[in-house]
Amino acid sequence: MNRHAGSERNLTLVMDLYELTMAYNYFKQGNKDQLVYFDMFYRKNPDNGGFAVFAGLQQLIECIENLHFSEGDIQYLRSLQKFDEDFLDYLLDFKFTGSIYAIKEGTPVFPNEPLITVKAKFIEAQIIETMLLVTVNHQSLIATKAHRVVQEAKGRPVMEFGARRAQGYDSATYGARAAYIGGVAGTATVSAGEMFDIPVVGTMAHSFVQSFDNEYEAFKAYALTYPDDCVLLVDTYDTLKSGVPNAIEIAKEVLEPMGKKLKGIRLDSGDISYLSKRARAMLDVAGLTYVSISASNSLDEYLIRSLLNQGAQLDSFGVGENLIVSKSSPVFGGVYKLVAIEKDGQIIPKIKISENTEKITNPGYKRVYRLFENETGKAMADLITFHDEVIDSTKDLTIYHQSDVWKFKTIEADTYTVEELQVPIFENGKFVYEKLSVKEIRDYSMKEKARLWDEIFRLEFPHNYYVDLSKKLLDYKIKMLEEKRK
Amino acid sequence: MNRHAGSERNLTLVMDLYELTMAYNYFKQGNKDQLVYFDMFYRKNPDNGGFAVFAGLQQLIECIENLHFSEGDIQYLRSLQKFDEDFLDYLLDFKFTGSIYAIKEGTPVFPNEPLITVKAKFIEAQIIETMLLVTVNHQSLIATKAHRVVQEAKGRPVMEFGARRAQGYDSATYGARAAYIGGVAGTATVSAGEMFDIPVVGTMAHSFVQSFDNEYEAFKAYALTYPDDCVLLVDTYDTLKSGVPNAIEIAKEVLEPMGKKLKGIRLDSGDISYLSKRARAMLDVAGLTYVSISASNSLDEYLIRSLLNQGAQLDSFGVGENLIVSKSSPVFGGVYKLVAIEKDGQIIPKIKISENTEKITNPGYKRVYRLFENETGKAMADLITFHDEVIDSTKDLTIYHQSDVWKFKTIEADTYTVEELQVPIFENGKFVYEKLSVKEIRDYSMKEKARLWDEIFRLEFPHNYYVDLSKKLLDYKIKMLEEKRK
Known part of the structure; x- marks a missing residue:
C-alpha cells in the first residue's frame, strides 16, 4: 500500500444495483439530466448520544474524483443483460459534473440537518x-465513538488497537483515521499511520514473552532493542508476582545503567483496577514513579469511566473492538433523500412522507446555520432555512421545532452570531475545497466541540440540542403535508 | 475495480505496529528463523449461537501471496525511527515461506478448535x-449472521442490501461475499457481483418514484424499461391506497398487453405483516396470484421469524444493516496464539495460562477431526489431538472435555467415521490448495451444515456441540498447568 493508495482505488461499483437500474430508466426516459437536490442526513445519534462527529469527507472527495467505470466494469455490467449499449457507452464516459456542499469534516453535527447537499443531474x-x-456513515460512526471513549479517559491518551477485530481492511485503516479525528492519540494500525500521518504505537504481545525461556529474558531483550521506548506487557504469567517485579528489575538493572528510563507497563487481563493500584505502589516503592501504567482489556467508555471512578492508577488506554466497530452501536444511519427537483429553472421542493413523524423529510434546497450566543460563545441551536433566506443578527430571530408547530423560541437581536455550516466542495464537477491533513481536521473538530455546552456530551440523557427550522421552511413543509393528505 | 482487484492490493501494512517491533526484536536477537506454531481459533459464537461459518480463507490466501513491503512502505517505516537499515533491507525482500493449514472455507466450526494453524519462522x-x-474474523462473522437470517426465512430467498451501512468499502464487498457463503441468494452490491460472481439484485428507491409526477407514471416507466424483471416499490405514498392499486394497474394495463407479468412488489415501511396480508389479498382478487411480495425494513432473523409466525404473506426478504455489520453481535473474536516452538528438531508445546479457564490455550501442534455417527451420518463431536495421533475407528474412542477432566465420552468401535478438518494451504511458502469459486464454497457449506443436528442451529439455547481433546493432549495440558502452578 503506498502513501495515497486510497486515492487510486476505483470504488465506483461499491454501489447498490438499483442506482444503475434507476439511472438506466432516467437515461431511457430522457430525464437523466434533470437537476435535482439530495440531502444526506441522519436521524439518531449513535449510542443515544447527544451529537455526532461528521467524518469521511476527504474519502468522499477521493471517491468522486476517481469515479469512473473501467472497461472491466462495463464488461461486467453488460453481462447482467439489464442495460443497452447506449447506456454502457454513456457510463464509460461518466464523470460527476454536479455540485456538492458539505459541513466541514470534524464538525459536531446533529440529527436531521443536511450534512451534505448534492445538486446534480438526476443520474x-x-x-x-x-x-x-x-x-460518511462509517467514519462518522467511528469518530463519534472515539470521542465518547476519549472523553471518559479525562485527558489520558487513548490508543486505537482494533485492526484485528475490524470489519475488513478499510474498517481497520479508515476506522483508525476516524478514531483519530474523534480524539484518540494514536493507532496500532500501520497502514493508517502511513496513509494519514497518524501517530502509531505498539510494543509486544504475549507470544513475544512466551518465545523466551522466561519473562525476564524477554523484557531484557526488548529493553535492549528499544531502550528509549520500552513498554513491557506484564500479564503473561502473573502480573504482581512476576510481571511487575521483572519490569522493575529491568528498569534498575538494564535501563538505569544505560542512562535510560523504563517508559511504562501494560496490563491486559485480570482486575485492572486492583492490579493497577498494586503495580503503582510497587513501582513507587522502587522509586519508579515515572513509569506509566496502561490498560487494554476490552475497554470502552463505560469501563474507562468505571476504572477511573474506582481510583485505578492508569495513565493511558488501548481500546480495540469496542471502538473499531463501535460495538455497542455499530450503525450510523445516514440517509440520502431527494429534496427538490429543478424544472424550467424553478426549484420545486419534494417531501418524503411517512406515518412516522421523524421520518418526514425537510423539503427544498436549504442552508444550515449554527447560532452562537455572544455572551458565552457557545452554540445555541442549528437552524435550517431555504437556500435564499438570509439571517440578520441585528434582528430578533424566531426558530421553530421541526414538527411540533407550537414549539418555537425567539433569540434577541444582537445577542447572537450566525455561521453557515455547509461549504462548497465541488461546483459543476470541479473541486473547489481544500485538502486538509487529518491532524488539521482533528484540531478543528476539538475546537468546534469546545463551542458546544458540555451537557451535550453526557453519556446518559445528553442535552437535546435544537435543530430548528425557519418560519418560511416550516410553513412550506406544513403546506406540503396538508396537500399530500388531500 | 476490476474483476480481481482484491488480489492486486498490497494490504501488508494493515498490521499492528507491534508485529514489527516484535519482528525487529527477533531479527536483532537472532531467533527470527526459529520455527513456531500458531493456532487461530475463537472462543464464543456470535449472537450466542451454536456454531460459526468459517469464511475469508480465499482472501487470506491472496493476502499471503501478495505480502510484500513496497519501497514506499519501507520509506514510511524508516521515518518511524524504530528500525535499522538491516531490518528494512530484510523487509524489502520479505515473503512468507512457512506452512498454513486451515479448515476448508464454508465449514461449520466451533469454539476453541484451531481453524488455522501456521507453522513458520517466528518473524x-x-x-x-x-x-x-x-x-477471517470479518467474513466468518458475516457468514454466520447470514446463516441465521436465511434459516429463519425458511426457504424464502434473502437478499443482502447493506452496502450503505457497511463499515467501509471492504465491509460492503467482502461482507456481501461472506453473506453469500452464509446462504443469502444475492446482493445489491455491484462490486461483490463483479468480483465474486454473486447474483446481484436491485430495482428502485423512493427517489425514483418521487422523480415522476405521480406513482403510476413512475411504475409505468420502470415496467417499460424492465418488463421481464419488474419489482415495484409500493410504499412511497400510501401502500394500500396508492402503491398496490397502481402496481395492479401496471400489471394489467402495461405488462399483460405486452405478454409480460409483473414480477413483484416490495414493502419497505409500515406494519409489514398487515400490509403484506392486505396486499396479497388485493393482488389475488385482481388475479395476480403470481406476483410476489418482498419486504425490506430493518429486518433481522428475529423479525423475519416473527413476521412468518404472524402469517405475513412474504416471498422474499431484503436485509441491510442488521446483516452487513452483524449489528446485534458485531465482533468475531478470533485470536492467534503461540502453541509450540521448535528447538533442535523437537516440537515444544507452549501454553498461555489465565485465571479465566476458558482462556487457557490448548498446547502443541495439533490436528482437528470431526467424528460422524455412522447410523445417522450426523457429526457427533470434533476432536483435537496432537499432530502425531492417529484415530482407528475400528476401536473404541474416548474423548475428553477441554478442562473438566471428569467429563468424557466413549464412542464404540465401528460406529463412527473420522474426517480431518484442516487441509494444507501453503507448504514452505508454496500454495498447495485450490482456488474455489464462491458458489462452490457456498454449496460446500450447505452440505456440511446438513451433516450437523438441527439443534445446533437453534437461535435460543442451541445444542452445545462437543469439541473435545484426546487423552494424550488433555494429560499433557494438565501436566503443563501443574508445572506452571509450581
Whole structure:
C-alpha cells in the first residue's frame, strides 16, 4: 500500500444495483439530466448520544474524483443483460459534473440537518448515493465513538488497537483515521499511520514473552532493542508476582545503567483496577514513579469511566473492538433523500412522507446555520432555512421545532452570531475545497466541540440540542403535508 | 475495480505496529528463523449461537501471496525511527515461506478448535497475524449472521442490501461475499457481483418514484424499461391506497398487453405483516396470484421469524444493516496464539495460562477431526489431538472435555467415521490448495451444515456441540498447568 493508495482505488461499483437500474430508466426516459437536490442526513445519534462527529469527507472527495467505470466494469455490467449499449457507452464516459456542499469534516453535527447537499443531474446524484453513504456513515460512526471513549479517559491518551477485530481492511485503516479525528492519540494500525500521518504505537504481545525461556529474558531483550521506548506487557504469567517485579528489575538493572528510563507497563487481563493500584505502589516503592501504567482489556467508555471512578492508577488506554466497530452501536444511519427537483429553472421542493413523524423529510434546497450566543460563545441551536433566506443578527430571530408547530423560541437581536455550516466542495464537477491533513481536521473538530455546552456530551440523557427550522421552511413543509393528505 | 482487484492490493501494512517491533526484536536477537506454531481459533459464537461459518480463507490466501513491503512502505517505516537499515533491507525482500493449514472455507466450526494453524519462522508467523485475523474474523462473522437470517426465512430467498451501512468499502464487498457463503441468494452490491460472481439484485428507491409526477407514471416507466424483471416499490405514498392499486394497474394495463407479468412488489415501511396480508389479498382478487411480495425494513432473523409466525404473506426478504455489520453481535473474536516452538528438531508445546479457564490455550501442534455417527451420518463431536495421533475407528474412542477432566465420552468401535478438518494451504511458502469459486464454497457449506443436528442451529439455547481433546493432549495440558502452578 503506498502513501495515497486510497486515492487510486476505483470504488465506483461499491454501489447498490438499483442506482444503475434507476439511472438506466432516467437515461431511457430522457430525464437523466434533470437537476435535482439530495440531502444526506441522519436521524439518531449513535449510542443515544447527544451529537455526532461528521467524518469521511476527504474519502468522499477521493471517491468522486476517481469515479469512473473501467472497461472491466462495463464488461461486467453488460453481462447482467439489464442495460443497452447506449447506456454502457454513456457510463464509460461518466464523470460527476454536479455540485456538492458539505459541513466541514470534524464538525459536531446533529440529527436531521443536511450534512451534505448534492445538486446534480438526476443520474449523477443517483450514481454516487451508495458510495457517499458508506463513506460518511462509517467514519462518522467511528469518530463519534472515539470521542465518547476519549472523553471518559479525562485527558489520558487513548490508543486505537482494533485492526484485528475490524470489519475488513478499510474498517481497520479508515476506522483508525476516524478514531483519530474523534480524539484518540494514536493507532496500532500501520497502514493508517502511513496513509494519514497518524501517530502509531505498539510494543509486544504475549507470544513475544512466551518465545523466551522466561519473562525476564524477554523484557531484557526488548529493553535492549528499544531502550528509549520500552513498554513491557506484564500479564503473561502473573502480573504482581512476576510481571511487575521483572519490569522493575529491568528498569534498575538494564535501563538505569544505560542512562535510560523504563517508559511504562501494560496490563491486559485480570482486575485492572486492583492490579493497577498494586503495580503503582510497587513501582513507587522502587522509586519508579515515572513509569506509566496502561490498560487494554476490552475497554470502552463505560469501563474507562468505571476504572477511573474506582481510583485505578492508569495513565493511558488501548481500546480495540469496542471502538473499531463501535460495538455497542455499530450503525450510523445516514440517509440520502431527494429534496427538490429543478424544472424550467424553478426549484420545486419534494417531501418524503411517512406515518412516522421523524421520518418526514425537510423539503427544498436549504442552508444550515449554527447560532452562537455572544455572551458565552457557545452554540445555541442549528437552524435550517431555504437556500435564499438570509439571517440578520441585528434582528430578533424566531426558530421553530421541526414538527411540533407550537414549539418555537425567539433569540434577541444582537445577542447572537450566525455561521453557515455547509461549504462548497465541488461546483459543476470541479473541486473547489481544500485538502486538509487529518491532524488539521482533528484540531478543528476539538475546537468546534469546545463551542458546544458540555451537557451535550453526557453519556446518559445528553442535552437535546435544537435543530430548528425557519418560519418560511416550516410553513412550506406544513403546506406540503396538508396537500399530500388531500 | 476490476474483476480481481482484491488480489492486486498490497494490504501488508494493515498490521499492528507491534508485529514489527516484535519482528525487529527477533531479527536483532537472532531467533527470527526459529520455527513456531500458531493456532487461530475463537472462543464464543456470535449472537450466542451454536456454531460459526468459517469464511475469508480465499482472501487470506491472496493476502499471503501478495505480502510484500513496497519501497514506499519501507520509506514510511524508516521515518518511524524504530528500525535499522538491516531490518528494512530484510523487509524489502520479505515473503512468507512457512506452512498454513486451515479448515476448508464454508465449514461449520466451533469454539476453541484451531481453524488455522501456521507453522513458520517466528518473524513470518508474527508479521501475518493481524492480516489473518481481520480477514477471517470479518467474513466468518458475516457468514454466520447470514446463516441465521436465511434459516429463519425458511426457504424464502434473502437478499443482502447493506452496502450503505457497511463499515467501509471492504465491509460492503467482502461482507456481501461472506453473506453469500452464509446462504443469502444475492446482493445489491455491484462490486461483490463483479468480483465474486454473486447474483446481484436491485430495482428502485423512493427517489425514483418521487422523480415522476405521480406513482403510476413512475411504475409505468420502470415496467417499460424492465418488463421481464419488474419489482415495484409500493410504499412511497400510501401502500394500500396508492402503491398496490397502481402496481395492479401496471400489471394489467402495461405488462399483460405486452405478454409480460409483473414480477413483484416490495414493502419497505409500515406494519409489514398487515400490509403484506392486505396486499396479497388485493393482488389475488385482481388475479395476480403470481406476483410476489418482498419486504425490506430493518429486518433481522428475529423479525423475519416473527413476521412468518404472524402469517405475513412474504416471498422474499431484503436485509441491510442488521446483516452487513452483524449489528446485534458485531465482533468475531478470533485470536492467534503461540502453541509450540521448535528447538533442535523437537516440537515444544507452549501454553498461555489465565485465571479465566476458558482462556487457557490448548498446547502443541495439533490436528482437528470431526467424528460422524455412522447410523445417522450426523457429526457427533470434533476432536483435537496432537499432530502425531492417529484415530482407528475400528476401536473404541474416548474423548475428553477441554478442562473438566471428569467429563468424557466413549464412542464404540465401528460406529463412527473420522474426517480431518484442516487441509494444507501453503507448504514452505508454496500454495498447495485450490482456488474455489464462491458458489462452490457456498454449496460446500450447505452440505456440511446438513451433516450437523438441527439443534445446533437453534437461535435460543442451541445444542452445545462437543469439541473435545484426546487423552494424550488433555494429560499433557494438565501436566503443563501443574508445572506452571509450581
